[in-house]
Amino acid sequence: MIKSTLSAFLLLLLLTQVAVAQRLDLIQNIKGRQFVSLNGQWNYIMDPYEMGYYDYRHLPFDQSATGKGGFYDDREQKNKSELIEYNFEYAPQLIVPADWNSQGDIFKFYEGTIWYRKKFSAQPKADKKYLLYFAAVNYEAHVYLNGKKLGVHKGGFTPFQFDVTGKLKEGDNVVVVKADNTRKQDEVPTVNTDWWNYGGITRDVLLAELPQTHINDYKVQLAKNNLKQIEGYVQLSGKEKAQTITVSIPELKIKTTAKTDTSGKASFTIPVKKMTYWSPENPKLYDVVVSSGTDEVKDRIGFRTIExxxxxxxxxxxxxxxxxxxxxxxxxxxxxxxxxxxxxxxxxxxxxxxxxxxxxxxxxxxxxxxxxxxxxxxxxxxxxxxxxxxxxxxxxxxxxxxxxxxxxxxxxxxxxxxxxxxxxxxxxxxxxxxxxxxxxxxxxxxxxxxxxxxxxxxxxxxxxxxxxxxxxxxxxxxxxxxxxxxxxxxxxxxxxxxxxxxxxxxxxxxxxxxxxxxxxxxxxxxxxxxxxxxxxxxxxxxxxxxxxxxxxxxxxxxxxxxxxxxxxxxxxxxxxxxxxxxxxxxxxxxxxxxxxxxxxxxxxxxxx
Structure with missing residues (x-):
């Protein structure tokens, strides 16, 4: 028993190290960027048997030799003899962001798959990067753009994104999402909870436009248990990783610069002489500007210690x-x-x-x-x-x-x-x-x-x-x-x-x-x-x-x-x-x- 538990613990430690390298690229402060909202009315198809995902032998269409055949193709009939057993164009609509359970009695207790489709127009620029960002989909989301699969995300409450640079078309585009809120024992949360299992695209969907080399992440906070020092970092993403970054807090007359390393990361420390600290009695927020040679992001940040x-x-x-x-x-x-x-x-x-x-x-x-x-x-x-x-x-x-x-x-x-x-x-x-x-x-x-x-x-x-x-x-x-x-x-x-x-x-x-x-x-x-x-x-x-x-x-x-x-x-x-x-x-x-x-x-x- 001790040996098996120790083995499990060592495996978890290994997984920890793997996960650190996996997904620290989620963009910081998405609404501080240039974006187009894809919120609004989305056509939907309820699919309890998942016929839009699996063929009659229960093999996923998107893993077949052609990658075709699922609802994500959003096919339209080209001749009168063609057989298509779904149609998004005539399908009803659901509001996004919102859960489906509250949008009609038929959905109240529904757990399973619903397909969402949204048409939108884009004019992608050659010198820009584009991210398709979902603030949350409950629980498992398969995302397709113009019939091509972008990826899968599990977790009903956390954001995820896909790089769609080079995948957007000039003019009309279509995004299709297979959202599945089925409870399963091995998921997080598991099958047994004490709240409503609201399914669907429950938070914002945004298409963000960024410089090719952009500020992907940053941290600007007081150092641990230190009211006299701000510390943090700025992380660039893109090819031009060798840049000078600037962090400024105009109200405090603070401005500091740092050079990025080969990975595009720059760390900094800033001494603090006088500052109004954030507290419930006085929730002071400062305008903070983070910039590089190719990008700039503004945020409102409070500073406090907790110990x-x-x-x-x-x-x-x-x-x-x-x-x-x-x-x-x-x-x-x-x-x-x-x-x-x-x-x-x-x-x-x-x-x-x-x-x-x-x-x-x-x-x-x-x-x-x-x-x-x-x-x-x-x-x-x-x-x-x-x-x-x-x-x-x-x-x-x-x-x-x-x-x-x-x-x-x-x-x-x-x-x-x-x-x-x-x-x-x-x-x-x-x-x-x-x-x-x-x-x-x-x-x-x-x-x-x-x-x-x-x-x-x-x-x-x-x-x-x-x-x-x-x-x-x-x-x-x-x-x-x-x-x-x-x-x-x-x-x-x-x-x-x-x-x-x-x-x-x-x-x-x-x-x-x-x-x-x-x-x-x-x-x-x-x-x-x-x-x-x-x-x-x-x-x-x-x-x-x-x-x-x-x-x-x-x-x-x-x-x-x-x-x-x-x-x-x-x-x-x-x-x-x-x-x-x-x-x-x-x-x-x-x-x-x-x-x-x-x-x-x-x-x-x-x-x-």
Whole structure:
């Protein structure tokens, strides 16, 4: 057993090294570039039998000798005897970006393949580079341009791109996407989740135009635990890699230059004399300009440090309490994913009304616009990948997938001051293969970015009135962060003050989940489950119980607002809704909201 576990761990280490070299090329700040949006109406074909991808012997058309025969050919009948069993031109349309589940009753529970097609016009220039960029497609996307396959991407919440330089035609072009949200055991997340499996092209599709040699990536942040020094790098992509790069912050009168090495990378450090540091109380963002001889990119970046010292979390060197709440990427008022910045701002504003300074964006990578809004609005962020519950711990491809999703999230969001925690997973059960998988995920995440905290939402175990936190993974994390559902899945609210936490690690404690369900407007006594009074009492007694934890430095109760889930089937109280929100699905504040807000008001005064 020890030998097999060690072998698995060494294999994971090898995969780590391979992945580092694989996909660190995802472009930074796509919306800071010249682009054309391909959002809007896309024709679609629902294909539950995947007849547009496989022939009658179940062999993929795009792997045949001709590469022809699938829906991606977008064929049109050339003569009256020609047989074609599909037609995009007369097919109905879906809105992009958006999930398909919320765009018609026929899609509500649909899991499988839908083909999307979009026609667009292009005038490619010989001296430019072109990227076709997808902010997210759930879950597996096969992408074709003008009948030719560009590639495949797995992962429903992270961006991906294809170089289409030389593949665009002057005038009319067509992009076809096979989107498949089928749940599978070896994927990330796996088959078992507690949220709606929204399928489709759920985020922006952009065609970016860049110089042939362009700024592909950059990092401009304070050095680890150092308020007096900015450090970072600029990475060029293209043939002209020998250039001088410039990083400037006009408001601070900062301007520095550096020369790239043979790989096109230039590193720099900038001493800081005086700066307004980003914080929830003052979310200051600076205009930052990154330029080279051939390209220029503008961004808005905040600067802050985050670290752990003993049982304290220090933001810019000062102890902070995470007054948080968990959030799903879902609009309760309009079914489906959050579609635009208005939806996202609403959710973050609801968190602000609760007096939050912190949000847990669970259980997967949220939209880049959401994180940028958190920058602007002054909300610290816990950012997570969907290593959730019962992942296939011993499958190397599953680990590689999880690692890639972490890579893409860190690469995309590393310049966002709001992101203070990278989370490697949620409620993963103890086992030796899991310890190897998760331990290596923690080490890999630190190798990507050592300036933020690394955490995971752990499980607890109970022995009588003792709540025990003893997970080997805890040694490798910065926070003792765990989920516990006293008063809902175990015990009753009024008994909670009898419980005591036995925590093995001398680190800051952040409760990543607690809560229970209540139907807004249903009133009874505090012992009647599903009532607002029951949820209110549970919050009151939870806070009494947690008050005994001397190292408590934050929490993100579950959850801001009621959300949809196929697991929640009680026909009277749930009807496919998880009702643990402190807001209802219509935006109504439940009684528990006021209990939590009162506690956060007290914590705000205590940690001034």
């Amino acid at each position: 752990v010292k003993g049982v304290d979390v220090l933001l810019n060197g000062k102890s902070v309490f995470f007054r948080g709440i968990s959030i799903h990427d879902e609009n309760p008022l309009l079914p489906g994913r959050l579609r635009n910045q208005g939806d996202m701002r609403m959710m973050l504003q609801w968190a602000k009304e609760l007096n939050c300074n912190y949000v847990r964006l669970a259980h997967y990578t949220h939209n880049e616009d959401m994180v940028r809004l958190a920058d602007e609005m002054g909300l610290m962020v816990w950012a997570e990948v969907p290593v959730y519950w019962t992942i296939s711990w011993e499958n190397p491809e599953t680990f590689k997938n999880a690692q890639q999703q972490m890579t893409d999230m860190v690469v995309r969001d590393k310049n966002r001051a709001s992101v203070v925690v990278w989370s490697i997973g949620n409620e993963t059960p103890l086992s030796e293969p899991r310890h190897a998988f998760m331990g290596n995920m923690a080490a890999y995440t630190r190798s990507l970015d050592n300036t933020r905290l690394v955490a995971a939402a752990l499980e607890v175990h109970r022995n009588g009135f003792d709540v025990i936190v003893d997970d080997p993974l805890g040694e490798k994390l910065d926070l003792v962060s765990f989920n516990q559902y006293g008063g809902w899945y175990w015990g009753v609210p009024k008994e909670l003050p009898k419980y005591t936490f036995k925590i093995k690690y001398n680190k800051p404690v952040v409760i990543t989940e607690f809560g229970g369900e209540a139907v807004a407007g249903y009133h009874a006594d505090e012992e009647t489950r599903w009532s607002e009074e029951y949820q209110e009492a549970m919050y009151k007694y939870q806070l009494q119980m947690l008050g005994k934890v001397s190292a408590l430095r934050g929490m993100t109760p579950w959850i801001l607002v009621d959300f949809r889930s196929p697991r929640r089937q009680h026909p009277v109280y749930q009807d496919f809704w998880n009702r643990k929100g402190v807001y209802s699905d219509t935006g109504e504040k439940k009684k528990a909201f006021y209990v939590l807000k009162n506690f956060y008001d007290q914590m705000q005064q205590k940690y001034k």
